[in-house]
Amino acid sequence: MAKRESKESKKERILQAALHLFSSQGFHATTTKEIAAACHVAEGLIFYYFGDKRALLLAIVRNFTFLMRLEGDGLSFAKLPMDEALYRYGLSYLSFLKDNIAYIRLIWSPELLQDDEVSKEVMTLIGRIGSAGGDLLDTGTVHSGQPDKDLQEIAMTMMTSTLLVHFLLQSRSGQDTAPGEEEAYIRKVVHLLLHGLLNERLT
The missing domain is CATH 1.10.10.60 (Homeodomain-like)
Structure with missing residues (x-):
C-alpha cells in the first residue's frame, strides 16, 4: 500500500x-x-x-528567505574569529542566492516592488537578517573595541546588500565566475568592512 x-x-x-x-x-x-x-x-x-x-x-x-538558513548556520559561526565568521556568512549567502534564484527574481521583480504588502514583508525580513547577522558578530572573537549593536546590524546589512548586487550583476551579465573568484571577492568585502578605506591607507 x-x-x-x-x-x-x-x-x-x-x-x-x-x-x-x-x-x-x-x-x-x-x-x-x-x-x-x-x-x-x-x-x-x-x-x-x-x-x-x-x-x-x-x-x-x-519561507524561502535567507533568514531560515542563517538561523541554521549561526551556531557553526560561533567562536570563530570575526573575519572568518563574516567570510563563512558571505559564502552561505552566495550559496543561498544561487540555490534560490527564482525567489530572488520574484521578490525583486517590478511587479512586486510596487506591492506595498510584499515590500513591507521583505523589509521586515531584511531587518531580521541584519539583526541575526549582528548577533553573529557578537559570537565571533574580535579584538578590543567591539562595535555597538546598531553598527553591527548596519555592517551586516551592508555586506548582504553588497553580495546581492554582486550576484545580480553576475547573473545579468551571464558570465561564469572563475574558481576562487567569489571567495576572493568575499574576503575583500570582509576586509573592507572590518578595516575600512581610511584605516587601510593609514597602515
Whole structure:
C-alpha cells in the first residue's frame, strides 16, 4: 500500500510550484488552477492550506528567505574569529542566492516592488537578517573595541546588500565566475568592512 503524502510535503510542493510560476510568468498572471496542475493537487487544497493566492505569495516570501538558513548556520559561526565568521556568512549567502534564484527574481521583480504588502514583508525580513547577522558578530572573537549593536546590524546589512548586487550583476551579465573568484571577492568585502578605506591607507 502506497504511503500517504504528509500535509507538510503537499504544502511544500504547492509552495515550490507557485514560486516557479510566479517567478516565470508573474503573480497576477498566474492562476491557482495552474499552480494546482503544476504540483498535481486539487485546487481546493491551495485555499485550504493558504487561504488565497495572496496569502500563498506571502508564505513564499517568508519561507524561502535567507533568514531560515542563517538561523541554521549561526551556531557553526560561533567562536570563530570575526573575519572568518563574516567570510563563512558571505559564502552561505552566495550559496543561498544561487540555490534560490527564482525567489530572488520574484521578490525583486517590478511587479512586486510596487506591492506595498510584499515590500513591507521583505523589509521586515531584511531587518531580521541584519539583526541575526549582528548577533553573529557578537559570537565571533574580535579584538578590543567591539562595535555597538546598531553598527553591527548596519555592517551586516551592508555586506548582504553588497553580495546581492554582486550576484545580480553576475547573473545579468551571464558570465561564469572563475574558481576562487567569489571567495576572493568575499574576503575583500570582509576586509573592507572590518578595516575600512581610511584605516587601510593609514597602515
